[in-house]
Amino acid sequence: MATADTPAGHEGHHEHVHYTSTGLENRKIAIWALIGSECMLFASLISTYLIYKGRSKVGPFPHEWSCKTSNVVGKTAELVAGCAPADVLKPILDIPVTSQSTFVLLMSSLAMVLALAAVENKGHPLPAGAGWWDRCLASSKFWLMATAVMGATFIGYQSYEFTSFVHEGLTIKTNLFGSSFFTLTGFHGAHVSVGVLWLLTLFAIDVKRGLKGKNDVLLVDICALYWHFVDVVWIAIFTLIYLIQ
Amino acid sequence: MATTAAPAPINTPAGTSYAPGEATGIWSWLTTVDHKRIGTLYLWTALTFFIVAGIEAFIIRLQLMKPNNQLVSAEMYNQLFTMHGTTMVFLVIMPLSAAFFNYLIPLQIGARDVAFPRLNAFSYWVYLFGGIFMTVPIFFNVAPNGGWFGYAPLTTMQFSGGLNIDFWVIGLQILGVSSLAAAFNFITTIINMRAPGMSLMRMPIFTWMSFVVQFLLILAFPAITIALFFLQFDRFFGTQFYEIAAGADPLLWQHLFWVFGHPEVYILILPAFGLASEILPTFSKKPLFGYNVMVYSGIMIGFLGFGVWAHHMFAVGMGATADTIFAMATLLIGIPTGVKIFNWVATMWGGNIRFTVAMKFAISLVALFTIGGISGVMHSSPPTDLQQTDTYFIVAHFHYVLFGGSIMGIMGGIYFYYPKIFGRYMSEKLGNWHFWSFFVGMNMTFFPMHYAGMLGMPRRIYTYDIGQGWEQFNLWSTVGALLQGVGLICFVYNFVKSRKRGEVAPNDAWGAGTLEWSIPSPPPDYNFAKIPYVTSRYPLWDIKQPEMTAELTHTAPDAGVIADAHAVPMHEETQYYTAKSLGIPMPFPTIKPFFAALFMVLMMAGLVFIHLDLFWVAIFVMIGSGAAFVGSLYGWLTSPLE
Incomplete structure (x- = not known):
């Protein structure tokens, strides 16, 4: 493979030291x-x-609460309190x-x-x-x-x-x-x-x-x-x- | 040496296109892991695609020859210009450069092969299968039709239904795998497999430019890979990355694409710069002027190349600040590029110039690239660019840099290295016909495009009305294209014929100074019977004409390093031996990379069946060939190399 002379026909585990410019493999x-x-x-x-981030038009959002029907978005659950429970999307x-x-x-x-x-x-x-x-x-x-x-x-x-x-x-x-x-x-x-x-x-x-x-x-x-x-x-x-x- | 008895040379008539004693036949090519054979395969394949792309370009020129022409339909025209661009960039210029990377890098640094010979074979087969996958659809009228830049959202399902863009997206992913695998290979080869004494600042300049290009590849390709994945997911799985109605940014694709696309420009031109930097000193009988500065400017071009992508996007309205920053960065790139131009001129200055065909191509690169470079500096300024963008002025510009630069440089490289690769010279007479019809033809084709562009002729239109002052420029361009076609025919004939009938070439076909010319032409499979240690930049000139490199510093590497590598002083080798008689271990030929590549390409291509409403066929093909791919990979990785 590299530059050094090594015995031909080697199998997987023999120890070979090929010469390399950096000494690394x-x-x-x-x-x-x-x-x-x-x-x-x-x-x-x-x-x-x-x-x-923040460009999605519909929920669920990563960190915010939102309402599926009215598209209201907020940091806390209270902001979407008017939303029907089935439509509330939690921060995910x-x-x-x-x-x-x-x-x-x-x-x-x-x-x-x-x-x-x-x-x-x-x-x-x-x-x-x-x-x-x-x-x-x-x-x-x-x-x-x-x-x-x-x-x-x-x-x-x-x-x-x-x-x-x-x-x-x-x-x-x-x-x-x-x-x-x-x-x-x-x-x-x-x-x-x-x-x-x-x-x-x-x-x-x-x-x-x-x-x-x-x-x-x-x-x-x-x-x-x-x-x-x-x-x-x-x-x-x-x-x-x-x-x- | 492992053997005690002196090995006997093989005597065969000189001038065969194979090194004597090597296996021939189709199986030997399918299973080869020899970097020289893989390089030759790249060369043949890329030249074939060059003819395909040339025919596409010629049809485009025939269509635009006169106003209101109806030779091809608008739809077919879209496929033609898309495939011309895609083919020239990904299937012609990059692989032609790869042919030289493969063939030359190990020879120039004094190595017996690349770092990972089987990975190298894999890269080639992936390229071949990917290229076929991209090219065949044009015969069924479903070739990609969204431009080589594939701007999304134009290329999403909403605006580009049908299979056309699917072939493009998946085809580019496949070719990306090939380029990336090759790039990891060459980076490792150049860093780690140089002969003793071959310090970085003694590497031939072609190897240096290739080294820069490999870094551009590994850092730029991931950006387009991701952009393509997004588009693929949008088209096949319903994601919304380019869905404007869902709030997506219409510029996301453009940014990701050009973050890749601008470094890609340097990926295309730097190898040609490297070839010219080998040819000009050889035929001027002078060392390259300002070697160090040439290296630093190559690195600088690569580095700055990552900071200028948005100059392709001035027309989208990024705002004054962004425009200014990108304009200034673009102007800066003119400096290292200009340095290179002047250094080439200074290399020729006072030299003992021989005007061979290779030299003519190299000189024409310097001249034509300068024209393209200057028009490039013109539209680095946003106000100017707004007048020129999307007109034929841009088409003129990038054909001057890519045809006048890359293709002319690579053609020079082919004439220059043909004797090394095939053992015979190409005909200089036919070469002169080729050169002059290319040179005159390309100027006749592309120079009038500057005028057509300034008169407002837009790019990518399939026909135009009379009375806009574009007629005569388009006619000139078409005549020029015809002339280039004549040149291409001369070249192909010359290339094919010279393999058997060209004049036999010695080791050092042109009196050049670098390592690859110290071994027989064509080189034996082991390259160097004895690894030489290198004491200067033009080692062959040192032993043949020491006075020519007298002013350069010559230092031998440490004795310890030489002993470690069993290296001997710089010498010429003229005899062929078998690797076995010299005791040199050679990698086994293997078919596994071929199958790994085939199954990987099938796995990626299987996705197309989804848009043919054959969902289960797609699943079957993808999972089946995916499993076969992993299987071949395990078989490959668990079998010994040599």
């Missing part, structure tokens, strides 16, 4: 370029959401519930870090008198699965959020808020789902032959970079879309 540079590109993708989505974003899923996603980044550390430290014997926690920390399978489960939990929360919004009358077709909200968070959810698939693939490899050595550290490392990026994007989305009213 190619895949590591490529994943950073991908992340740069993804920044622009989410920047376009988030800007569109912010541009369309549920910050407490989404805070839980945000917490889970952020914790998954911690698990990801521990998974990478576990793969990096493979081959180091456990210290004498290591307890269950040390053994747990050394298990890359455990942390990979933990990360994937937390990612899947986030997706579960999102599915719950989406279905409850649909029940409250907000679909992707309802108004500009619906279109831009579902598209933005849906793109993020799709990224998390790809990440979960990626993590499960790594887990399967780990079960099958054990992840260890320089090449495998890189495999986990690029997945981790992607995962942390998806997390950071969620911090931006959560702040801009949920917290700022």
